[in-house]
Each structure stands twice: as C-alpha cells, then as structure tokens.
Amino acid sequence: xxxxxHRVLRSWLIMDPSIVVDDDDVRRNYQISNHAGLKYVFFFGxxxxxxxxxxxxxxxxxxxxxxxxxxxxxxxxxAWHHHRRAxxxxxxxxxxxxxxxFIKAATSDPGVVPRNIHIPSSLKKIxxxxxxxxxxxxxxxxxxxxxxxLPHKTSSAGVKVRYCSTxxxxxxxRCSHCSVCNSCVLHHDHHCLYLNNCVGLRNYRYFLWFLLxxxxxxxxxxxxxxxxxxxxxxxxxxxxxxxxIYCGLGVMYPLLLLCxxxxxxxxxxxxxxxxxxxxxxxxxxxxxxxxxxxxxLIRNVFLNWVARPRMWSIQGIRExxxxxxxxxxxxxxxxxxxxxx
Numbered sequence: 474x475x476x477x478x479h480r481v482l483r484s485w486l487i488m489d490p491s492i493v494v495d496d497d498d499v500r501r502n503y504q505i506s507n508h509a510g511l512k513y514v515f516f517f518g519x520x521x522x523x524x525x526x527x528x529x530x531x532x533x534x535x536x537x538x539x540x541x542x543x544x545x546x547x548x549x550x551x552a553w554h555h556h557r558r559a560x561x562x563x564x565x566x567x568x569x570x571x572x573x574x575f576i577k578a579a580t581s582d583p584g585v586v587p588r589n590i591h592i593p594s595s596l597k598k599i600x601x602x603x604x605x606x607x608x609x610x611x612x613x614x615x616x617x618x619x620x621x622x623l624p625h626k627t628s629s630a631g632v633k634v635r636y637c638s639t640x641x642x643x644x645x646x647r648c649s650h651c652s653v654c655n656s657c658v659l660h661h662d663h664h665c666l667y668l669n670n671c672v673g674l675r676n677y678r679y680f681l682w683f684l685l686x687x688x689x690x691x692x693x694x695x696x697x698x699x700x701x702x703x704x705x706x707x708x709x710x711x712x713x714x715x716x717x718i719y720c721g722l723g724v725m726y727p728l729l730l731l732c733x734x735x736x737x738x739x740x741x742x743x744x745x746x747x748x749x750x751x752x753x754x755x756x757x758x759x760x761x762x763x764x765x766x767x768x769x770l771i772r773n774v775f776l777n778w779v780a781r782p783r784m785w786s787i788q789g790i791r792e793x794x795x796x797x798x799x800x801x802x803x804x805x806x807x808x809x810x811x812x813x814x
Contacts, residue, residue, distance in 0.1 A: 503790040505801055511655055519791040521580035523669045524654055530579045530669040537575060537687065540719055541568045544694050547712040552697050555704065564693040571686035575668075578680045582786040583673035584659030587800045590642045632765065641804055647766070649745055662743040675782050681738065682778070684731040691724035738777040741766050 503519035512525045523530065549561045632646045639650060640657045649661035651671050660674035672680045698713040698720075707714065737747050742764060767773065794801065 500794060501790075502788075502792050502794050502798075502801060505794060513654070515790070516580070522582065522790075523580060526653075526669055528669070529667055533667045534572075534575060534579075536723065537571060540694055540716060540723075541690070543712055543716060544568075544697070547710070548694070548697050548701060548716065551701055551710075556697065556700060560693060560697055564690060564697070567686045567690040567693065571683060571690050574679045574683035574686060578665075578672070578676045578683055579668040579670050581670075581676045581679065582788060582790070583671040583677075584661075584675040584782075585654075585671075585786075585788045586640065586642060586645070586648060586657040586659060587788055588640045588642065588656075589799045589802060589804050591636070592641050592799075592804065647743065647746075660743060661745060663745065675786065678778060678781070681731075681734055684727050684734065687727050688724055688731055691720040691727075694720045695724075739770055739773055740764055741768060741773040741776060 501519060503515045503522075513522050514525055515522050544564065549564075552558075552561050634643060634646065636643050637650050637657050639655065642657060644650075644657055645659060647660045648657050650657045651661060651664050653664045654671055656671075658671045658673040660677065662672040662677055662680075664671045665680070668680075670676070695717050698710075698716040701710045702713045702717070734744075737744065768776070789800075
C-alpha cells in the first residue's frame with residue numbers, strides 16, 4: 474500500500490484518472506476513467522476539475538490578478554485619501570467576485586451527463602471493458618442516428634432529441650456533446666478556451682457574473698487611474714498610464730461577450746441555439762425562429778443570473794466506485810448499419 478502522503482497527493486489533491494493501473498486502489502468515481510478520450514483532471518477529492526490542455530486558464534487567472542495587485546499597491550492609497558474611499562471598497566468587492574466566479578466557472582461541473590444509460594436492447598449482451606482498449610464500433614438501428622422532433626406547428630420550434638453514439642444516451646433537450654471534453658453537457662453553451670472548461674447549465678451563472686465583474690473592475694481601475702493622472706503629473710504616477718492601457722485593452726473582449734450573453738440570456742437561449750437557429754441558416758425562407766424556452770424577461774434573467782440548479786451534479790463523480798456500475802465502463806461506440814453500405 475502506498476504511503477498516506479502519496480495517496481493524498483495523487484488521489485485527493487490532484488488526480489488524473491488515466492494513470493490508474495489497479496482498480497483496487499479506486500474508491501471514488503472521479504479516480505477512474507475507463508471511457509476512451511476523456512480529458513478531465515480532478516482536484517481536492519473531485520470537487521474541482523479542468524481539461525488536460527494548455528494551461529490557458531492559469532494564464533488568464535494571472536492576468537486578472539496582476540492589475541488588482543498593482544491597483545492596491547500604487548492607486549488605492551491615493552484614492553483613499555484624495556478621492557473617494559467608496560471606489561476602493563467597490564473595486565475590492567468586484568475584484569474578489571471576479572476571481573471567485575472565474576474559479577467556479579473554470580473548475581466546476583458544467584452539467585456533464587452520465588454515460589451508458591441507454592444502450593440498445595439488441596446490444597444488451599455487449600461486452601464492456603475494465604480499461605481503455607481500442608474497441609471496434611458496434612452497430613445499432615438507424616433510429617439511434619436520427620433527430621427526433623416532437624410535434625409542433627412549425628419546424629422552427631419544438632424540441633429535438635438526438636442519441637449520442639459516444640456517450641450511449643438519449644440526450645435531454647438542449648444537451649449537446651462537446652468534442653473537446655468528449656462528454657455530453659446539459660444546456661451546452663460553448664467550450665470556453667480561456668476557462669479550460671465547458672459552459673453549461675451548472676456554471677453559466679458564474680460565467681455571466683465573471684464577465685460582469687471583470688468589466689466593472691476594469692472600469693473602476695481606469696477611472697481611478699485617469700483621475701490620478703489628471704490630478705498629478707505622469708512622473709508622480711507612472712503606473713497609472715500602464716493600468717489605463719492594460720485594462721482598456723483587456724476589457725474589450727469581455728465587454729463584447731457580456732453584451733452578447735446579456736442579450737441571449739434575456740431570451741433564455743444558448744450560444745449554440747443562437748448560431749444554429751436564430752441567425753437563420755437552418756430556417757426556411759421567411760420563417761422566424763420561435764423561442765421554445767422563453768419564459769419572459771424577468772423569468773429568463775432570474776434563471777440565468779440568479780437561480781441555482783436544484784440538484785447536485787448528476788454525474789455522481791464523488792460517489793463510491795462500484796465495479797459493476799456500467800456508467801464507469803468502456804463501451805464500444807455505436808455505428809449505423811447504413812454506414813457500412
């Protein structure tokens with residue numbers, strides 16, 4: 474048995490399921506990854522996660538940290554004694570809010586759906602693997618590869634349901650498969666390169682508040698630094714011009730994202746739905762898109778900005794591992810019979 478500190482470092486502090494060799498050492502679901510292509514690394518006993526990519530999220534976190542430190546070192550004292558103390562207090566609040574929402578959006582579960590829930594009845598005897606071998610695809614009826622639309626008066630409305638041949642589930646409405654994470658995510662909005670995580674049902678609220686707080690914090694830094702420059706000389710406040718340029722350039726992209734997501738959150742649609750339907754590429758000539766999930770402005774804003782998901786993570790990543798749990802097994806990817814013709 475490995476020493477206790479070895480188990481703490483590799484099984485609790487940071488855990489890459491792909492390095493597990495012996496299933497006897499597995500106690501929780503996050504410690505094992507029999508599904509081919511999964512890229513998650515877990516931290517703090519499965520409470521946080523990230524995708525195994527270039528550490529862009531860490532770089533973004535440092536870029537958020539730097540202007541706040543410079544502000545408190547070079548600008549906060551002057552603003553506290555010569556301007557308004559409320560500016561320093563409000564900035565501190567939004568800076569902390571920005572950092573906390575960034576961490577939550579980047580490391581929390583976006584709404585990953587468990588795998589191997591709906592395996593075709595004709596393949597009930599399918600063999601599952603304990604490891605991650607190179608599996609040959611299995612075949613399933615063509616119904617599993619069609620888009621099922623519930624009846625509605627127009628083709629631009631209603632609910633569409635699709636089967637995921639990789640995750641072996643019938644996706645719930647508004648659920649999509651992320652090719653980067655190789656998982657199906659509830660209310661999948663997009664995969665954020667700067668967060669190293671998907672943005673979905675469970676972390677969209679944190680993503681919105683992160684955008685809002687980073688814009689407000691940057692605006693407060695620019696306001697205070699400009700006021701400092703106008704009240705004194707450049708030689709007395711050399712870092713003020715640096716902060717103005719830094720925040721002015723850095724806030725442009727988050728501001729555009731904030732405007733866009735504020736608009737679509739008022740309609741309760743995701744980025745995927747906006748790009749696929751609202752732009753008109755999939756609509757017939759003269760047909761308007763009907764917002765099937767539009768509950769009104771107040772309800773939409775509350776659901777996206779305030780409300781929390783009612784349930785815990787449905788993936789059960791911190792549950793005790795059971796060797797007989799098929800959700801943790803590697804199952805062959807399904808393929809249509811027609812693809813072989």
